[in-house]
Amino acid sequence: MDVDTRLLRYFAAVAQEGTLTRAAAVLYVTQPALTRQVARLEDLLGARLFTRSKAGMSLTPAGEALAARVPALLDAWDGIARETRAAARVLRVGFLASAANEATPGIVAAFTARRPGWRVEMRQSSWADPAAGLSTGDVDVALVRLPFPGQDAWAVDVLLTEPRVLAVSSAGPLAARERVAIGEVLDEPFVAAPGATGAWRDHWLAVEERGGHPVRVGAVTEHPDEWLTAIANGDGIALAPASAARFYARPGVTYVPLDGVGPSRVAVARAGDRDPVVRDFVDCCLAAF
């Protein structure tokens, strides 16, 4: 009988949390999706796994039996997948569009020097996935900007801290300014990241610095190119890391120093340090700064 390991992870989360609602939050899916997947697993196995009540879901004997063995099975699979990738000598590195920077080629060179025979596969992710493919298992390690959704589940080392600046249309009045304070622009429309990215989106809308002041969203973009176009068009302004002035210079877009907001941090994130190859890559990252 075949099953997707995702179903088993869902089941384990529900067994752990005791309610569908909470498990759904942990898994970043909606509660109806969980309801159906759990029911589907019960159908597949031909056994009721939970007794439902207003208070939540509690395990039946069959559920207990399953819950006792599923974590080990999932661990075994994760281990197999890791070993398989290791045997292929490919390290998959995700990076967020705006987290790439001058150091990347040096890091890759240092890594291939330390691990001859290994190939590094770089995968750029859109802003719709600030975890750069880590959470879906698409990559082994990722260069990201903090904070990102689900960050607590990963091992993270900060590589670089840089100020956040303001990106504005060159045609607008702010472009001529020497400096701007965040308090002056709280009513401006902002160009934002997609809605599902939670803390990450908030960070780039300066929600923390607004003290409750509402956000006006002028546009939503996923890629640097759309982002630059939206700003040049005057659809809104946006926070950006200072290095964007070098990487994303474009006629029509001006970067202005900004007061009153904290810095942005670039970090290297991964599942943990059990894998020595990943650890080597992390070391190369740390050595590059």
Next chain:
Amino acid sequence: MDVDTRLLRYFAAVAQEGTLTRAAAVLYVTQPALTRQVARLEDLLGARLFTRSKAGMSLTPAGEALAARVPALLDAWDGIARETRAAARVLRVGFLASAANEATPGIVAAFTARRPGWRVEMRQSSWADPAAGLSTGDVDVALVRLPFPGQDAWAVDVLLTEPRVLAVSSAGPLAARERVAIGEVLDEPFVAAPGATGAWRDHWLAVEERGGHPVRVGAVTEHPDEWLTAIANGDGIALAPASAARFYARPGVTYVPLDGVGPSRVAVARAGDRDPVVRDFVDCCLAAF
């Protein structure tokens, strides 16, 4: 990283067989489907698992690593699923429409006497699945008629052997006959089972007894009711087990003894005899005859 165990079974089959084409035959899927699923697994893992050549597919080092551990993982999952079902105290029994007979209630009664607290869930399957849900894992044990597709993969005990007779329209000339020889009716249109059922369909079209004589198919049916209607309507004639005269008596349909064909066998099939509960059920079946 999540994966469907079906993908892993596909992979294992290809690794075992060495070519996609042969593995596809073993798995009862088409070769293009396998091509894509293997490619998908490689994508998911981010590693090439096979080197393709005209001669077939041979494992890369990454493929070797995976192949070394996948069978144990699949076994572990199958064991977990079995234990979970056992904890639920539900035995799922599949039965083919025409394999059900007088003995069934007695078998179930004997089983529940031997295993108090257990519930038997009977699932009737259409003729589109002569394995009665075994092959998909929908049931733990099944009452079937031999031969059925993929039969070699299962443990099988014959319960009962009965002659095959001919079902004809009462309005036709054959209905008045005392006996009929198979050689007389090779040119008649037959009412057949769905095309994907292979050996099973052939068995009921008397392909073995035809000596190459081609089959005319007058209708295709999946359920006894359609089958009876098709025969009564004169869409074709059909082979049937002798007991059909009792179970599927209907005005307009006449059963005539038939010479020149072998008997039909009812059997109990299951994955093996490791599961003591399934073994008990099998014992009850054997004791009932």
Next chain:
DNA sequence: CACATCCATGCCGACAGGTTATAGATGACG
């Protein structure tokens, strides 16, 4: 040079999984 044997690709229909919105059931609380 036709043929057999592989694997890959394009197209299409069916279905599964996700989302949002909403219903139903049941304690907790003013």
Next chain:
DNA sequence: CGTCATCTATAACCTGTCGGCATGGATGTG
């Protein structure tokens, strides 16, 4: 005693994936 808050279940919709069939392309073989 109504009003919430908190659960799970269901409905409607959209998209991506899987399977099938048909076909193409590459490569040895008689």
